[in-house]
Amino acid sequence: MQRGHLHPISSLIREANAIFYKMGFTIAEGPLLESEWYNFDALNVPTDHPARDMQDTFYIKDEPGYVLRTHTSGVQIRYMTEQMKKGILPPYRIIAPGKCFRNEATDITHEAEFFQIEGLAVGEDISLAHLKGTFAGFFSEIFKGQVDIRFRPSYFPFTEPSIEVDMRLTSKTAPEKLRDKWIEIGGAGMIHPKVLENCGVDSKKYQGYAFGPGLDRIAMLKWGIDDIRLMHSADLRFINQF
Amino acid sequence: MLISRLWLQKFFDKPLPDAQALADALTLHAFEIESVKAEILDVKVTANRGHDCLSHRGIAKELSAILNITLAKDPLLKKEAAAFKKAQNLNVSIENPILCSRYIAVRITGVKVGQSPDWLRIHLESVGQKSINNVVDAANFVMLNIGQPMHVFDASKLTAKDGRLHIGIRNAKANEKIETLDGKTYSLTDSNLTIVDRNSNAILAIAGIKGGKSAEVGETTTDVILESANFDGIAVRKASQALKLRTDASIRFEQILSPVLAEFGMHDCVELILKIAGGEAEGFVDEYSEKQKDRAVSITTSEVNRTLGTEFKERGIADTFTRLGFPFELNNGTFAVTPPFERLDLNIPADLTEEIGRIAGYQKIAEVALPIFPKAVDINKNFYTAEHVREKLISIGYSEVYTSIFSDKGERAVINKVGGERPYLRSSLLDGLTEAVEKNARNKDILGVQEVKLFEIGSIWDAGKEEIVVGIAGEHEEPSELPLSKYSLELSEPKSYEDYPISKTESYRSFARFPFIVRDIALWVPVITEANQVEKVIKDNAGGLIIRLELFDRFEKGSKVSFAFRLVFQSAERTLTDDEANTIMENIYAAAKKKGWEVR
Numbered sequence: 075m076q077r078g079h080l081h082p083i084s085s086l087i088r089e090a091n092a093i094f095y096k097m098g099f100t101i102a103e104g105p106l107l108e109s110e111w112y113n114f115d116a117l118n119v120p121t122d123h124p125a126r127d128m129q130d131t132f133y134i135k136d137e138p139g140y141v142l143r144t145h146t147s148g149v150q151i152r153y154m155t156e157q158m159k160k161g162i163l164p165p166y167r168i169i170a171p172g173k174c175f176r177n178e179a180t181d182i183t184h185e186a187e188f189f190q191i192e193g194l195a196v197g198e199d200i201s202l203a204h205l206k207g208t209f210a211g212f213f214s215e216i217f218k219g220q221v222d223i224r225f226r227p228s229y230f231p232f233t234e235p236s237i238e239v240d241m242r243l244t245s246k247t248a249p250e251k252l253r254d255k256w257i258e259i260g261g262a263g264m265i266h267p268k269v270l271e272n273c274g275v276d277s278k279k280y281q282g283y284a285f286g287p288g289l290d291r292i293a294m295l296k297w298g299i300d301d302i303r304l305m306h307s308a309d310l311r312f313i314n315q316f
Numbered sequence: 317m318l319i320s321r322l323w324l325q326k327f328f329d330k331p332l333p334d335a336q337a338l339a340d341a342l343t344l345h346a347f348e349i350e351s352v353k354a355e356i357l358d359v360k361v362t363a364n365r366g367h368d369c370l371s372h373r374g375i376a377k378e379l380s381a382i383l384n385i386t387l388a389k390d391p392l393l394k395k396e397a398a399a400f401k402k403a404q405n406l407n408v409s410i411e412n413p414i415l416c417s418r419y420i421a422v423r424i425t426g427v428k429v430g431q432s433p434d435w436l437r438i439h440l441e442s443v444g445q446k447s448i449n450n451v452v453d454a455a456n457f458v459m460l461n462i463g464q465p466m467h468v469f470d471a472s473k474l475t476a477k478d479g480r481l482h483i484g485i486r487n488a489k490a491n492e493k494i495e496t497l498d499g500k501t502y503s504l505t506d507s508n509l510t511i512v513d514r515n516s517n518a519i520l521a522i523a524g525i526k527g528g529k530s531a532e533v534g535e536t537t538t539d540v541i542l543e544s545a546n547f548d549g550i551a552v553r554k555a556s557q558a559l560k561l562r563t564d565a566s567i568r569f570e571q572i573l574s575p576v577l578a579e580f581g582m583h584d585c586v587e588l589i590l591k592i593a594g595g596e597a598e599g600f601v602d603e604y605s606e607k608q609k610d611r612a613v614s615i616t617t618s619e620v621n622r623t624l625g626t627e628f629k630e631r632g633i634a635d636t637f638t639r640l641g642f643p644f645e646l647n648n649g650t651f652a653v654t655p656p657f658e659r660l661d662l663n664i665p666a667d668l669t670e671e672i673g674r675i676a677g678y679q680k681i682a683e684v685a686l687p688i689f690p691k692a693v694d695i696n697k698n699f700y701t702a703e704h705v706r707e708k709l710i711s712i713g714y715s716e717v718y719t720s721i722f723s724d725k726g727e728r729a730v731i732n733k734v735g736g737e738r739p740y741l742r743s744s745l746l747d748g749l750t751e752a753v754e755k756n757a758r759n760k761d762i763l764g765v766q767e768v769k770l771f772e773i774g775s776i777w778d779a780g781k782e783e784i785v786v787g788i789a790g791e792h793e794e795p796s797e798l799p800l801s802k803y804s805l806e807l808s809e810p811k812s813y814e815d816y817p818i819s820k821t822e823s824y825r826s827f828a829r830f831p832f833i834v835r836d837i838a839l840w841v842p843v844i845t846e847a848n849q850v851e852k853v854i855k856d857n858a859g860g861l862i863i864r865l866e867l868f869d870r871f872e873k874g875s876k877v878s879f880a881f882r883l884v885f886q887s888a889e890r891t892l893t894d895d896e897a898n899t900i901m902e903n904i905y906a907a908a909k910k911k912g913w914e915v916r
């Protein structure tokens with residue numbers, strides 16, 4: 075019997091889980107149809123923030139207060155709130171890979187449905203230096219070779235400081251298209267104190283980082299995939315290559 | 317936002333580095349740069365810095381801190397809320413101070429409207445603005461220079477009562493209309509804030525968004541009213557969206573500006589107009605009831621280092637604050653910082669940590685491995701089960717797909733899908749999977765598979781809830797689906813994840829999307845002839861368009877054997893014609909005959 079093929083996103087999630095599991099991360103989950111509390115409010119996104127505009131977010135008919143999640147960040151809130159309710163204090167380490175939605179027209183780099191991998195590490199002394207170490211470790215395994223990590227300033231309501239993370243593949247075995255170039259891989263930062271407080275976590279005692287790179291983009295970089303829409307194409311001319 | 321290096325230079329005595337170097341400095345320490353063209357940078361100011369950075373002064377201030385070069389001329393420091401001489405013949409009434417926290421107006425008489433001086437015209441044009449006339453250009457320049465939107469009205473178009481003019485700021489009434497400066501007419505609603513002539517009740521401008529045609533400043537204008545105001549950001553954003561009218565002014569007000577900025581805008585603009593258009597400022601009105609208060613934000617050196625994972629010293633932090641122009645007091649290791657009025661983004665200690673991190677440079681942060689996690693790492697049962705199911709299905713020939721969650725039917729729908737197609741959330745995976753099987757079945761010849769068999773693990777919305785299900789479908793089977801939780805029940809509590817294989821593929825190769833053509837060929841050859849010999853002859857004579865060649869039948873009869881091959885032709889550039897395929901086949905037949913083989 076000839077084996078079937080694993081979707082590249084599933085392969086990437088499988089690999090990511092194996093890498094993060096070794097670093098102490100567990101997988102956490104949340105629904106795709108999410109309340110505005112988890113998707114926006116608890117994440118310190120103000121009521122009138124442009125991100126909530128109708129043109130960016132899918133709202134649900136006859137169910138005010140619900141959206142198709144625009145990011146996996148709501149899982150941070152779900153996980154920490156649940157732990158605190160159970161009386162389990164930090165340290166916490168989770169990843170949350172999953173589907174997200176953005177209400178936009180699609181093209182080769184934009185898709186209304188896409189995959190993100192959320193990550194969160196909370197403890198008494200988890201710092202941006204740990205974030206740099208985590209990214210360097212993760213991406214050097216995913217891209218099989220030495221990786222430099224660079225932070226640039228950015229802004230997200232749910233992190234402070236907020237950063238944009240770039241990587242640079244330096245090993246000779248890296249694909250030539252990617253080698254020695256800074257490539258943007260996603261947003262991250264230190265969890266905003268208000269976000270911790272919204273989950274009942276003492277922000278004076280605990281701090282931590284969060285990140286949320288797009289998995290489609292990582293897959294596209296890793297395998298040189300030229301069109302994000304292939305991910306949801308269900309086309310075996312694509313999937314059978316993996 | 318377009319920023320000119322030459323314009324930035326006006327703030328410094330020392331020569332600035334070249335545009336690319338400025339772009340690099342901003343990229344690593346402040347904002348992304350969309351492009352650098354000659355002396356012009358396109359800066360993507362983040363949403364938290366619209367308060368202070370949508371201007372040349374804002375970017376100059378950033379560069380001053382980043383490059384550690386003194387801002388020789390800071391227009392926001394030069395005057396201590398200089399005394400405004402009170403106007404005798406001008407009134408301002410604000411209906412709702414929540415929507416308009418400050419309104420400064422001045423009447424200037426005897427201006428001479430004409431062309432702008434070259435330096436002004438060149439500066440404006442360098443950042444893509446059109447020069448209109450000296451008075452309007454002065455207002456525009458101040459906005460682009462320090463970030464305060466300004467507006468100028470022709471005072472003679474307003475109605476005087478007892479020799480006094482009266483500006484009002486009120487919400488429009490439903491169906492009031494305005495013709496704006498660009499000649500378009502907008503119907504307003506009661507949520508649109510407007511500037512009106514109180515004496516005639518005529519609408520002069522849509523507050524913070526665009527001026528009206530009725531009080532336009534033109535060549536014959538001699539008396540003007542200059543406005544420097546502060547409008548509520550959220551109200552401006554909503555009005556601008558509803559009217560589909562975004563302007564340089566509305567973009568700035570949307571980001572929320574400090575009401576203090578208005579007085580600097582007014583001073584700079586009056587000064588510039590008097591200089592380049594003459595006239596006399598007759599006195600100001602400044603309606604400003606709820607004053608912005610100073611606030612202190614405190615942080616310690618150890619807090620900074622704990623968050624960033626750095627080893628900054630007190631002196632280094634003090635130096636960073638000084639470079640940023642933040643007044644601070646240092647007591648027993650605690651910095652109490654009073655943010656400058658325009659920095660509305662600085663409110664909590666973490667905001668200061670970010671300032672130190674980005675100005676000192678995130679490259680100073682080392683890569684540190686996480687400490688060992690002190691607890692057992694939970695195994696996620698859903699993920700464990702999904703992985704188990706994936707492996708099981710793949711091992712019996714099913715391939716995994718992801719299909720869209722949107723459908724043309726279902727229990728729930730989104731209200732605002734672009735294009736409006738398939739607004740429902742799927743209540744089953746099977747429609748999507750069945751469609752995918754049909755689509756792939758048509759490509760079987762180029763895929764080289766016997767049978768298309770697919771599965772998906774994904775969310776559906778059925779019977780009032782969201783659930784993850786496993787769906788399978790194939791060409792020769794009824795599609796079916798089961799909740800993932802059903803599979804989960806059959807598995808015992810996992811202790812660790814299984815080590816299932818990941819893709820070994822190094823890189824993806826894009827496939828041709830043009831239609832392909834299939835041809836079969838069967839040949840009688842001597843029984844001693846191997847299949848690969850026949851295959852080679854076919855390949856050698858098939859040209860560059862053959863993408864697949866497969867032996868699908870073989871049988872012997874006496875001293876001969878029959879081989880049947882399937883050939884698939886496809887071009888990456890165009891749709892092939894039957895004639896082209898026929899020509900290729902003729903070549904192959906001819907080559908076969910030459911070998912003495914018989915075409916069946």
